[in-house]
Amino acid sequence: MSTETTPATEAHAIRGVLLPPQDRPRPSNPLTASLTFGWRAMLKLKHIPMQLFDVTVFPIMMTVMFTYIFGGAMGAVVSGSTPGGGAVREYVQFFIPGIFVQTLIMITMYTGVTLNKDISKGIFDRFRSLPTWRPSQLVGALLGDQVRYTLAGTIILSVGFIVGFRPDGGLTGVLAAFVLLLVFSFCLSWVWTTIALLMPTEEAVMGVSMTIIFPLTFASNIFVPTETMPSWLRGVVEANPVSVVVSAIRELMDGTYDPASLGLVAVYCAVLVAIFSPLCMVLYNRKS
Amino acid sequence: MSTLLSSGDLAVATSGLVKRFGKTTAVDGVDLTIRRGGIYGVLGPNGAGKTTTIRMLATLLRPDAGEATVLGHDVFTEAKTIREKIALTGQFASLDEDLTGVENLILLGRLLGFTKRAARSRGMDLLEAFGLTDAAHRQVKNYSGGMRRRLDIAGSLIVTPELMFLDEPTTGVDPRSRNQVWDIIRTLVDGGTTVLLTTQYLEEADQLADRLAVIDHGTVIAEGTPGQLKAQVGAGALKVRVIDPAEREQAAAVLRTSLGVDVVREADSAGLSASLAAGQSAAGGLSALEEAGIALETFALGQPSLDEVFLALTGQPAEESR
Numbered sequence: 001m002s003t004e005t006t007p008a009t010e011a012h013a014i015r016g017v018l019l020p021p022q023d024r025p026r027p028s029n030p031l032t033a034s035l036t037f038g039w040r041a042m043l044k045l046k047h048i049p050m051q052l053f054d055v056t057v058f059p060i061m062m063t064v065m066f067t068y069i070f071g072g073a074m075g076a077v078v079s080g081s082t083p084g085g086g087a088v089r090e091y092v093q094f095f096i097p098g099i100f101v102q103t104l105i106m107i108t109m110y111t112g113v114t115l116n117k118d119i120s121k122g123i124f125d126r127f128r129s130l131p132t133w134r135p136s137q138l139v140g141a142l143l144g145d146q147v148r149y150t151l152a153g154t155i156i157l158s159v160g161f162i163v164g165f166r167p168d169g170g171l172t173g174v175l176a177a178f179v180l181l182l183v184f185s186f187c188l189s190w191v192w193t194t195i196a197l198l199m200p201t202e203e204a205v206m207g208v209s210m211t212i213i214f215p216l217t218f219a220s221n222i223f224v225p226t227e228t229m230p231s232w233l234r235g236v237v238e239a240n241p242v243s244v245v246v247s248a249i250r251e252l253m254d255g256t257y258d259p260a261s262l263g264l265v266a267v268y269c270a271v272l273v274a275i276f277s278p279l280c281m282v283l284y285n286r287k288s
Numbered sequence: 289m290s291t292l293l294s295s296g297d298l299a300v301a302t303s304g305l306v307k308r309f310g311k312t313t314a315v316d317g318v319d320l321t322i323r324r325g326g327i328y329g330v331l332g333p334n335g336a337g338k339t340t341t342i343r344m345l346a347t348l349l350r351p352d353a354g355e356a357t358v359l360g361h362d363v364f365t366e367a368k369t370i371r372e373k374i375a376l377t378g379q380f381a382s383l384d385e386d387l388t389g390v391e392n393l394i395l396l397g398r399l400l401g402f403t404k405r406a407a408r409s410r411g412m413d414l415l416e417a418f419g420l421t422d423a424a425h426r427q428v429k430n431y432s433g434g435m436r437r438r439l440d441i442a443g444s445l446i447v448t449p450e451l452m453f454l455d456e457p458t459t460g461v462d463p464r465s466r467n468q469v470w471d472i473i474r475t476l477v478d479g480g481t482t483v484l485l486t487t488q489y490l491e492e493a494d495q496l497a498d499r500l501a502v503i504d505h506g507t508v509i510a511e512g513t514p515g516q517l518k519a520q521v522g523a524g525a526l527k528v529r530v531i532d533p534a535e536r537e538q539a540a541a542v543l544r545t546s547l548g549v550d551v552v553r554e555a556d557s558a559g560l561s562a563s564l565a566a567g568q569s570a571a572g573g574l575s576a577l578e579e580a581g582i583a584l585e586t587f588a589l590g591q592p593s594l595d596e597v598f599l600a601l602t603g604q605p606a607e608e609s610r
Contacts, residue, residue, distance in 0.1 A: 010419065010468070011475040017417035017445070018479050019410075024447045025401035027372065036398040040384070047386050047427060126382035126443070129346050131371040132399050286350075 030133035037140020042147065054110060055152035059103045063159045066099060066223070067092055078225060089164050096160035097167075097250045098222035101181060101242065103156055104149050105217060108185050109209045111145050112192030116205045119197070119287060135281045142189050149185050153178055169255035177252040180265065184245050187269040190276035197283040221246050241268040296360045299324045299451050299482040300345060304354035307340050314340040316506035317354065322484065322499075324359075324450075327477055329497030330486045331598075337506035338486040339379060342453050345484070346376045359450055375444035379455040381436040382443065385429040389420055389439050392428060397446050407446075414442040418472075434465025441472055452476065454485040458492060470496060490598065504602050526562045526570040528577070529585040533557040539582045546576035558585065 028036065045051055067088060075087030078094045115138070118124055127137050157165075157174065167174055192209055199205045219233070220242040226234050237243055245268070248261040300322040307315040315337040322328045330338050343349040345358050347367040356363045358370045376382065383392050390411045397407030415424050418438045423431060428439065437457065444452055454473065458466040473496060477483055487493050493500050494514050502510040502517070510517055518524070526547075530539050536558060540551045543562045547570070552561045564570060570589055577584065 010417075011471060011478075013417040014445075014472060014475045015479055017413050018448045018476075019446070021448065025406075027401045028399055033399055036395065039398075040387070040395055043391055044386050047388075121385075122378040122380040122382040123384050125343070125346075125348055125376060125378045126396070127399075128348050129371055129374065129376040130396070130399050131368060 027131040033132040033136035034139040037137050038143040041144025055148045059152050059156045067163045092164045096165040097253050100156050101246050102217045102222050104185050108189040111189045112196035112205050116196040116202050167253040169253045173252045173255050177249040187272040194276050194280045302356040306353035324482050326498040327483045327496050329493040329500035331493045332503035336503045373450040375449035376453045377440050377444050381440045383428050388425050390424040418442045433461045451482045510601050525590045527590050528560050528587040529558045531583045531585045535582050542576050542580050543573045547573045
């Protein structure tokens with residue numbers, strides 16, 4: 001068969017394929033390297049479409065469940081109307097921007113899990129032995145995840161429109177909110193990558209991330225207005241970065257643009273990146 | 289010792305290299321001087337510190353103490369320059385299992401600075417040379433152990449490295465693939481690349497390495513050519529098989545007289561083994577047999593195996609070291 005080669009011809013073929021030193025290109029710059037790693041993340045989506053389960057089915061489930069199970073009761077509280085069908089429509093206006101934020105934040109967590117899995121494999125050593133900017137693997141993975149976030153966000157908003165969400169801010173407001181959320185998700189995902197580098201196993205990353213994510217998303221204004229909470233909790237919930245982002249996104253989707261809340265989101269983003277991105281890169285470089 | 293050679297002639301020079309993980313000292317003062325060209329083997333049992341040493345030389349781990357230069361560059365201050373000249377093939381295939389063979393090579397080619405198009409054509413050329421064209425578009429997770437190894441080595445040759453680290457290149461591959469990997473390594477060395485390989489297979493070190501260091505408990509316990517190491521442990525044995533088993537007793541007597549050593553009868557009816565003293569020639573024994581008119585089916589000078597070398601150096605067999 002043609003696949004069977006004798007050692008002599010194989011040796012000849014290998015000698016022939018060795019690249020002369022003068023033909024060698026300069027190693028890729030940090031931007032190209034990061035984009036190349038982003039391309040790798042896309043290839044992974046292509047080969048393992050099951051990876052998209054969490055960004056497709058999960059958002060649909062959450063949106064539909066919360067709308068119809070809690071909507072009738074909570075809508076009454078939110079809008080002061082009587083419980084039932086009318087309240088569901090009121091609640092959808094309040095809740096869709098919230099679930100939009102919650103779902104994307106929950107998905108950012110998988111960035112850390114994926115990274116931890118990558119590090120435990122042989123390919124991590126190969127990447128680190130290449131003459132490229134080392135953090136490009138991290139940056140590339142985070143860039144690739146933007147595609148996942150966009151997909152999940154699009155699904156939630158579509159389901160939202162189906163169940164009756166009609167934002168006053170129109171397309172412009174929704175798009176602006178989307179961009180803001182993608183920026184925030186990128187900044188937040190540095191937290192999970194840091195955890196991924198600190199924890200020994202995938203399961204540990206998942207466990208720690210969940211422990212942070214649950215209070216972060218539930219102790220917020222995603223599901224209910226803060227006015228219904230006891231005053232001590234209200235202070236905490238209103239300072240929660242997730243609440244800040246949700247407020248800004250509600251405003252954008254409502255068409256009420258408030259520079260102060262956008263500014264606050266920018267501050268939170270800057271703080272997250274300023275703390276976690278250098279920490280992450282140091283940990284990454286030290287990782288053995 | 290390295291003062292005699294300028295560092296540019298050396299692929300690797302280390303002195304007193306130490307790496308600790310918590311309370312464990314994985315590498316405990318390794319001294320190595322490896323010239324450019326040829327294959328250098330680092331032999332040792334599991335957990336001896338081979339992989340940790342390689343990882344420090346490949347700039348993946350920072351040593352806790354000692355000095356090391358790779359191709360004349362300091363691992364502490366010139367890591368980036370070193371990375372431009374080396375390639376690493378890790379103990380477990382350094383590939384992305386979810387991607388196809390060609391995608392793996394494009395990925396590495398892009399990172400090394402090729403355009404997407406050039407990276408693809410370079411990848412296809414390499415796959416062809418390594419007999420993997422048919423598997424180019426299959427995910428690596430569906431490759432056999434031998435195919436993975438070949439792709440792994442192909443990934444290290446996108447640009448030709450001056451020094452290639454191979455960490456246990458044939459662990460977990462079948463004998464036929466093992467021979468292929470050995471041929472590939474020899475071809476690379478002919479092309480001018482220096483290869484530093486670790487192995488726990490004594491046969492592999494013997495087959496491939498021009499020189500080797502034996503590592504145990506994080507230190508080099510012996511260094512030299514495979515022949516020197518064997519000689520250090522003791523000489524070998526002259527093994528003969530007579531054609532006519534009836535002549536075996538006579539042959540045994542001839543060998544005993546001519547060589548002046550003990551002669552052992554092998555389990556079969558025709559074999560004899562005379563153990564030689566260090567430096568003793570076996571020629572006298574063979575010519576005495578010829579004069580006595582005893583016809584031989586085969587004769588061979590058996591050197592002690594590296595297993596025996598290991599036993600003699602460490603006081604325990606290689607496999608049971610830990």
